[in-house]
Amino acid sequence: MTTLGRPLDDMQKLVSLSKRRGFVFQSSEIYGGINACWDYGPLGVELKLNVKKAWWDSMTRRPDIEGLDAAILMHPLVWKASGHVDGFTDPLVDCKKCRNRFRADQVSSKTCPNCAGELTEPRNFNLMFKTFMGPVEEDASVVYLRPETAQGIYVNFQNVQTSARRKIPFGIAQIGKAFRNEITPGNFIFRTREFEQMEMQFFVKPGSDEEWMEKWKSWRHQWYLDHGFNKDNLRFHQHGPGELAHYAKSAFDIQFKFPIGWLELEGIHNRTNFDLGRHQEYSKKNLEYFEESSKEKYIPFIIETSAGCDRSLLASLCNAYVEEGEGDDLRTVLRFHPKLAPIKIAFLPLSKKEELSGPTMRLQEEFIQDMKTQYDDASSIGKRYRRQDEIGTPLCVTMDFDSLNDKKVTIRHRDTMAQDRVDMTQLKDYVAQKLKNF
Ligand code: ATP
Secondary structure (H helix, E strand, O other), rough: OOOOEEEOOOOOHHHHHHHHOOOEEOOOOHHHOOOOOOEEOOOHHHHHHHHHHHHHHHOOOOEEEEOOOOOOOOOOOHHHHHOOOHHHHHEEEOOOOOOOEHHHHOOOOOOOOOOOOOEEEEEEOOHHHHHHHOOOOOOHHEEEEEOOOOHHHOHHHHHHHHHHHOOOOEEEEEEEEEEOOOOEEEEEEEEOOEEEEEEEEEEEEOHHHHHHHHHHEEEEHHHHHHOOOOOOHHEEEOOOOOOOOOOOOOEEEEEEEEOOOEEEEEEEOOOOHHHHHHHHHHHOOOOOOOEEOOOOEEEEEEEEEEEEHHHHHHHHHHHHHEOOOOHHOOOOEEEOOOOOOOOEEEEEOOOOHHHHHHHHHHHOOOOOOOEEEEEEOOHHHHHHHHHHHHHHHEEEEEEEEHHHHHHHHEEEOOOOOOOOEEEEEHHHHHHHHHHHHH
C-alpha cells in the first residue's frame, strides 16, 4: 500500500466526512442529539460489520477458540462477584459555580477548568447503568446493562467447555454491546456511553499464563498490521503498578496514534484466576477444571484480549485517511484495506445512456453475490472517482462506448489512480486477485 499523502491532522475533518458520506451520524440529531451516542450510517454499518467479521474470523476459525453470544442483562450477583458494583467507579468532582462535572484524575488543580470556580471533594461515581427488571421499581429488581462483555464468557465457561468438549488451553470469543456511564465521554466515537466490544478470553493452565500473554500480544498486534494499520501508528503501553486493575497480574494496551494523541485501542490482560475464582465463590458452583492427563484440578488463568469495535473502526478511519494535492486538486482518500472497505467496487458508466447503463448494471449484477458494490452515473467521471476515493472504494470499473465493441472495461485503482483495461470475461478473476494481493 502506498503511504504518500498527508495523514489526518484534525479529527473534525473526519467527523464532517463521516456525516457527509454516511459513516457516522449524531444520535437523535433532529432532537438536538444526545451526548456521546452515535449512529452508524449506510457506509459506517458496512465498515463496522467488516471490522467485526475480520476479528471474528481471526478468532473463531482458530481450532482452539469457540464463539458465544451472551445476554446483555445478567444476574445482578455477576456484577457483585466481578467487583463492578463496589469498584467500577471513577472519582468525580463538581464545580460549585457552573455545576459541570469532571473526573478528578483529569483536572490538575482545585479549580474548575471551565469557569475557575471551586470544586467539591472527589466522590466515587459508579459507571454502570442501572435499570429495573419487571414492573416494580425497587431495589430487589435492579439489573445492570453490562459494562463489559467478558463476564458473559466467564459465567458460561463450563457450558462451553463441556458442550464443545474442550481441553485447556482454549478460548471463547464474543462481540457485543457494553454500556458505561462515562463522566467524560467524547472525541467523536472514541469514548461513548454505548459501544461494542470484541473480547476473547483464553483459558490456560496456571504457570503457562505468561507464555500465552506474550503470544496473544504478538497475534493481536499482527491482526492490526494484517488489516492495513501502519506499524508506526501502533505501540504497546505496559500498565505500571498504579494503573493495574484489581484482577490483573500484568496488562498491556495496544495504543494507536490518533490525531488527538496515543490512546488505547485494545487491552491485553493477564486476569489470573480472579474471575472464575470469584464466580465460584458467589455462585457456589465448582468451576474447577479437571485435567485428565495430569489428574490435576485447578481454576484456569485467563488471558483476555479486549478490543473496542467502535474504537477500531475510528482507528481504521484515521489510519486510512490521506489528503493529496491542494485547493481544487485536493484529493481525500480513505486507503482502507480491501477487507474493511465498505464498498469493494464501484460500477461507473461513462454516460447515463441506456446503451451504457444497461450493460454496466448487468456487469455489476455478476458481483453482488460476492461483495458490496455501488453503481453511480451522476456527474463527471472525475468527480465520481473522487467520491469513491473519499469512501475508500479500492476499485472502480468504468464502461465506455469502446467497451461495447472491444468488450473491455477500465479498472481504476484508488491508491495509485492507475488505470488498466481488462477483458470483461476476465474481470472476476482480475478483481479477486487485486483485492486479495493488496
Ligand atoms: P479507559 O481507560 O479508556 O476508560 P478501559 O481501560 O476501561 O478504557 P477496558 O475496560 O480495558 O477499557 O475496555 C476494553 C476496550 O473497550 C478498550 O480498549 C476500548 O477499545 C473499548 N472501550 C472501553 N470503554 C469504551 C468507551 N466508553 N467507548 C468506546 N470504547 C470503549
